Amino acid sequence: xxxxxxxxVRVGGRELxxxxxxxxxxxxxxxxxxxxxSHYVSVAPYLLPYLRGRPVVLTRYxxxxxxxxxxxxxxxxxxxxxxxxxxxxxxxxxxxxYLRIEEPAALAYVANLGAIELHPWLSSCDSPDHPxxxxxxxxxxxxxxxxxxxxxxxxxxxxxxxxxxxxxxKLSGATGVHIFCPAAPGTTYAETAAFCEQVGRILLRAYPExxxxxxxxxRRGPKVYVDYLQxxxxxxxxxxYGLRPLPGAPVSAPVTxxxxxxxxxxxxxxxxxxxxxxxxxxxxxxxxxxxDLQAATERLRRYLTGV
DNA sequence: GCGTAAT
DNA sequence: ATTACGCAACGCTCA
DNA sequence: TGAGCG
Ligand SMILES: [Mn+2]
Ligand SMILES: [Mn+2]
Numbered sequence: 001x002x003x004x005x006x007x008x009v010r011v012g013g014r015e016l017x018x019x020x021x022x023x024x025x026x027x028x029x030x031x032x033x034x035x036x037x038s039h040y041v042s043v044a045p046y047l048l049p050y051l052r053g054r055p056v057v058l059t060r061y062x063x064x065x066x067x068x069x070x071x072x073x074x075x076x077x078x079x080x081x082x083x084x085x086x087x088x089x090x091x092x093x094x095x096x097x098y099l100r101i102e103e104p105a106a107l108a109y110v111a112n113l114g115a116i117e118l119h120p121w122l123s124s125c126d127s128p129d130h131p132x133x134x135x136x137x138x139x140x141x142x143x144x145x146x147x148x149x150x151x152x153x154x155x156x157x158x159x160x161x162x163x164x165x166x167x168x169x170k171l172s173g174a175t176g177v178h179i180f181c182p183a184a185p186g187t188t189y190a191e192t193a194a195f196c197e198q199v200g201r202i203l204l205r206a207y208p209e210x211x212x213x214x215x216x217x218x219r220r221g222p223k224v225y226v227d228y229l230q231x232x233x234x235x236x237x238x239x240x241y242g243l244r245p246l247p248g249a250p251v252s253a254p255v256t257x258x259x260x261x262x263x264x265x266x267x268x269x270x271x272x273x274x275x276x277x278x279x280x281x282x283x284x285x286x287x288x289x290x291x292d293l294q295a296a297t298e299r300l301r302r303y304l305t306g307v
Numbered sequence: 308g309c310g311t312a313a314t
Numbered sequence: 315a316t317t318a319c320g321c322a323a324c325g326c327t328c329a
Numbered sequence: 330t331g332a333g334c335g
Contacts, residue, residue, distance in 0.1 A: 004308085019308075057322075062308045071322045077310050096322085113308060139335085215327060215334060230335065234324070 011041055014082065014105035018112045025064045025116070026249045031269060037111040039243060039269050044104040046281050047241040054120040055086050055098030055128070057236050062114035065245045075099050076113070083109060086125035088234075100125065116245045119236035122192070127185075128233065133286065134192035134293055135237050136167070136179040136199055137230045141212065143222025146175055148210050150260060152203060152224045153177045157257050159202050163299040168286045169260055171267065173244035173252035177260075178237055182289040189232050195293045196228035198300040205304065240283055243269060254282035 006019050021034035040047070058072040075085045075097040083106045085097040101107060101118070110118070122131040136156055140149050153169060156179055160167045167179045183192055203211045203226060212223040230237065244250045249269035256279075259265065267275055 060308075060321075070320080073322055076308090076321075090324090137335090216329095217334075227335070229326075232325080232335090234322095235335070 009108070011108045012044075012104040014103070016080065016105055016109055016112075018108065023064065025061065025114075026245075026247070027064060027066070028247055029249055031249050033112070033114070035249075035269065036114075036116065036243065037108050039272075040107040040111045041104050043241045043272065043276070044107050046276060047107070047239065048101070048103070049281075049287060050240050050283065051101045051118065051120050053100065053102075053124040053126060055088065055125060056101050056121075056239075057119040058099070058110055058113070058115040059117040059119070059245070060114045061116050061245055064114075065116070065247075069245070072115075073098060080109065082106075088128065098125075116243050118239040118242045120239055121234070121236055122231065123189075123233070129188060130186055131183055131189055131192050131231065133183055134181045134187075134195045134231055136181065136196050137227040137237065138177045138179070139225040139227050140175050141217065141220040141223055141225050144210065144224050148222075148224050149175065149177050150264075152207065152211060152226075153179065153260050155203055155206055156199060157260070159199055159300070159303075162303060163296050165291055165293070165296045166285075166289050168254060168283055169257060170240055170252055170254040170283070171250075171264060172238060173242070173250035173267075174246060178252070180283070180286055181293065182286050182291060183293050184290045187293055191294050191297070193228055193231040195297045195300070196226070196231055198297050198304065200226035200228050202300060202304050241272070256282060 004019050006017050009018055023033045025031055025033050025036050060072055061069045073096050084100045086100055087095050087097050089095045138149050138152055165181055167181045169177055169179045172178055200213045204213055210223050212220045212225050214220045238252050240252055242252050251267045251272050253267040255264045
């Protein structure tokens with residue numbers, strides 16, 4: 001084996017070592033570890049607002065897409081002292097020191113570790129039991145298509161409009177769609193989950209042929225699973241503007257509701273820069289928005305029962 | 308990919 | 315000096 | 330009481 005090729009780079013005024021920049025990460029696409037690092041550094045201004053202050057879980061692919069991979073929650077040994085962590089202690093006393101990614105250089109650092117996917121919590125370290133948004137997670141089960149997901153997403157748009165809730169959709173980058181609904185400060189996970197479950201129940205009634213809330217995979221059928229249980233402490237959603245370890249290096253990117261009415265663009269590492277230049281950060285309004293999801297859940301309940 | 312433990 | 319290993323997990327649901 | 334689930 002050739003020796004590790006190491007280079008020092010300066011990112012946002014921070015000096016750090018990067019290794020093996022020529023290593024193929026998406027071999028079929030000719031994309032390297034250097035490309036991976038470049039992606040995260042160049043999207044940092046768009047991405048960091050959704051990462052800052054949150055515990056982050058990595059999925060690491062040190063041998064590239066197709067190689068053996070692993071999740072990483074606990075901060076790796078040898079983490080630079082300028083990357084902060086947040087210690088979460090479980091009931092049984094076990095402690096996980098989650099990474100916090102606060103600056104471009106920290107993105108470069110984790111990318112160099114082979115972290116293709118970044119998975120932030122829905123809540124922040126400061127208020128870990130209070131999610132900032134509810135996420136309506138649409139996962140096509142085996143046999144369901146992306147077209148099915150689109151139909152369900154359009155129904156979500158209608159339902160949210162009906163109860164006057166603002167939702168911000170993004171493509172997962174794989175086969176699903178994630179719809180973020182900002183929550184008022186102090187909202188609990190039980191409340192965001194209840195909100196999403198209620199949306200799910202209305203979807204189920206509207207389109208039972210293609211919607212399921214069934215937790216057991218075997219009982220889902222070829223439908224779109226509304227994964228409302230993702231709204232829970234310690235659960236994560238793959239980050240906005242994050243890469244996926246899939247052919248073409250897709251990015252989980254926001255789209256407009258209007259784009260979901262048709263066939264939305266596929267957004268990849270290669271196409272994201274032009275996309276950002278054209279539409280900017282479609283999620284930006286989400287950081288200001290706040291809405292009473294408890295009241296909205298009650299409106300949904302009445303909507304469902306027809307009162 | 309890399310720090311650490313085992314050989 | 316080289317090689318092997320670990321790197322998440324949690325509470326809820328239904329059988 | 331345990332397996333399955335993201
Ligand atoms: Mn999903
Ligand atoms: Mn899911």
